Amino acid sequence: MTDNTQPWWRGAVIYQIYPRSYQDTNGDGVGDLPGITRRLDHIAALGVDAIWISPFFRSPMKDFGYDVSDYCDVDPIFGTLADFDELLAKAHALGLKVIVDQVYAHTSDQHDWFAQSRTSKENAKADWYVWRDAKPDGSPPNNWQSVFGGPAWTWDARRGQYFMHNFLASQPQLNVHNPEVQDALLAVEKFWLDRGVDGFRLDAINFAMFDPEFRDNPPWPAEGRTITRPFDLQHHIHNQSHPDIPLFMERVRSLADGYGDIFTVAEIPGPDPLAEMRAYTKGDKRLSSAYSFDFLYAKSLSARRVKAAQANWAGSFDDGWASWAFSNHDAPRCISRWCPPGGDMQAFAKMTNALLLCLRGNPILYQGEELGLPQAEIAFEDLQDPEAIANWPLTLGRDGARTPMPWLNDNSYAGFSEAKPWLPVGQGHSALAVASQYGQPFSVIEFTRLVIAFRKSSSALRIGDIRFLDTGGELLALEREWGGERVLCLFNLSSDEVAVPAGLVEGCTPVLASDGQVEAPRLLAPFGVWIGAGRG
CATH class of the missing domain: 3.20.20.80 (Glycosidases)
Incomplete structure (x- = not known):
C-alpha cells in the first residue's frame, strides 16, 4: 500500500x-x-x-x-x-x-568570476571571493587550514593579497x-x-x-x-x-x-x-x-x-x-x-x-x-x-x-x-x-x-515511523509503520548464526529473505536478512 x-x-x-x-x-x-x-x-x-x-x-x-x-x-x-x-x-x-x-x-581558479576578481581590489567582482591582506610579517591572515593539507590561504601577486580556499589552492572560496x-x-x-x-x-x-x-x-x-x-x-x-x-x-x-x-x-x-x-x-x-x-x-x-x-x-x-x-x-x-x-x-x-x-x-x-x-x-x-x-x-x-x-x-x-x-x-x-x-x-x-520493489510498494518503508525492538547482540530488529501498515525487518550484523527470539515474528507474513527461505525464521544465517509484513 x-x-x-x-x-x-x-x-x-x-x-x-x-x-x-x-x-x-x-x-x-x-x-x-x-x-x-x-x-x-x-x-x-x-x-x-x-x-x-x-x-x-x-x-x-x-x-x-x-x-x-x-x-x-x-x-x-x-x-x-x-x-x-x-x-x-x-x-x-x-x-x-x-x-x-x-x-x-x-x-x-579558471572560472571567469575569479579571473576578474583577482585583477584588482576595485573591480566589479573584487568581493566575489575571499581576499585578505597578509599579516605584517607576510604570513597568512589566520590559522585556517585546507582539507587537502596546508594553509587555507594562497598568495596572489596580482592583487597583493591572500585568497582563501578550504580545499585545493585551485578552488578559491566564494564569498x-x-x-x-x-x-x-x-x-x-x-x-x-x-x-x-x-x-x-x-x-x-x-x-x-x-x-x-x-x-x-x-x-x-x-x-x-x-x-x-x-x-x-x-x-x-x-x-x-x-x-x-x-x-x-x-x-x-x-x-x-x-x-x-x-x-x-x-x-x-x-x-x-x-x-x-x-x-x-x-x-x-x-x-x-x-x-x-x-x-x-x-x-x-x-x-x-x-x-x-x-x-x-x-x-x-x-x-x-x-x-x-x-x-x-x-x-x-x-x-x-x-x-x-x-x-x-x-x-x-x-x-x-x-x-x-x-x-x-x-x-x-x-x-x-x-x-x-x-x-x-x-x-x-x-x-x-x-x-x-x-x-x-x-x-x-x-x-x-x-x-x-x-x-x-x-x-x-x-x-x-x-x-x-x-x-x-x-x-x-x-x-x-x-x-x-x-x-x-x-x-x-x-x-x-526485490527489496527496492517492496519498499516502493510500502508506505511504511518509504515514509513510516521507525522503532527498534529489544533483541540484544548483533541481531538488529526494526519496525516501520504508517497508516496501519507494519513491516518488520531483521538483520544479522554478525558472521555467526543468531537465534530469533520466540514470538518476534509472530503475526508477520513473510515477504523477503536474503537466502530465499522466507518462512518465519528461528535462526538467522550470518549476515542474513528477513522481512515480514502485517505485524500487529
Missing part, C-alpha cells in the same frame, strides 16, 4: 552516478553522459526513483569536476548540453528523476555572504531548473560561509585520533558553518518551489553535523533533506550505530528529513570497511543494501553497491586523487571507490570502455559484473531489486 500525499522525493531511493566511471562511449577511457544514457535501462530495472549525477560541468579537473569553471555548460570530456538533454529526456521517459550536483562554496554572489548562484540553479532537472545535491554546503571577523580556529589535540593533515588539528568553528547559511538555503528552496516538488539535499561533512542538518532542513522553507558522514567513514557497523543515527530523525516531517549513504565517491566502499575478515562479502552486501533501504529517510545507493563491489586497491602510480597523492600512504584516498563500473566479465575493461580506463578496473570486479548477476536468484543485484 502506498501513500501518494507526500512529495515524490520523501523516501525515494536515489542512485548515485560518478560519470567518469560509469560508461565510456567514445573510447577515451573516461565515462560520459551518453554512457549514462545508454545504461539508464539498467538503473530503471533496479527500481530506483531518481539518479544523482556527480559534476559534469566545465572544469580543469584538478578535483575531477568539483572545481567548476562554468556552471552552465558540460565539460567536453563528458559530452555536450545536447547530450544532457537527451539523458534527461530518456530518464524522464523511464520514470526516473534527475538530480545534479551544485558546488556553491567554491569555483575553479557567499555577498548578495551578488548568491544571486549568481541562484541564476545557476534556475538555468538547470529551466532545463528540467528534478533536484540538486549541494556539495559541502556548510563550507559556503565563514566568520567575517576571520578569527583563528581553536586547536583540537591529537590524542586518541589518527592525524594525517593539519586540518585535523583544529575545531572548524570559524572557517565554515556560519549561521547565515540556512538563510541562503531559504533562497535556494524558494526558487526551487516555483518549479514544483524539487528535491534539495545538502552534504554536511564534519564530526558533529546534526545541528547543521537540522538547521538546513527544518520546516518547509529550507532544504528537503541532508546527509552526513555518520556511516560513510564509520570503521564498523553495529546495531548501536544504526539506532543512534536513526534516533536523531524519528520525529515529524517538520523536524527534518535525513538521507543516508553507506558508500560514495568520497568514502571507501562499505563492505570493505565493515565485513569481518573471512566473511562472505556478497552476503554482507545483500545485508547492507537491505538495511540502507529499510531505514527511515532517503537511501542513496552508490553505483556498484547493487553488485556488492569491494573497495579497489590502487597502486601509487595509478592514483588520480590529489588528496591521496599528497598524503600517501597514510590517507586511503578516494580512487578505490571510483574505479570503472563492471558491466561484462569477458572484456579487458569489464565492458566499461574499449580503451584503458582513467582508473584500473578493481580487483575481482569483473566477476561481479552486471551481466553475471542478472537472473541469478541469490545474487546481490537480484535481492537488491
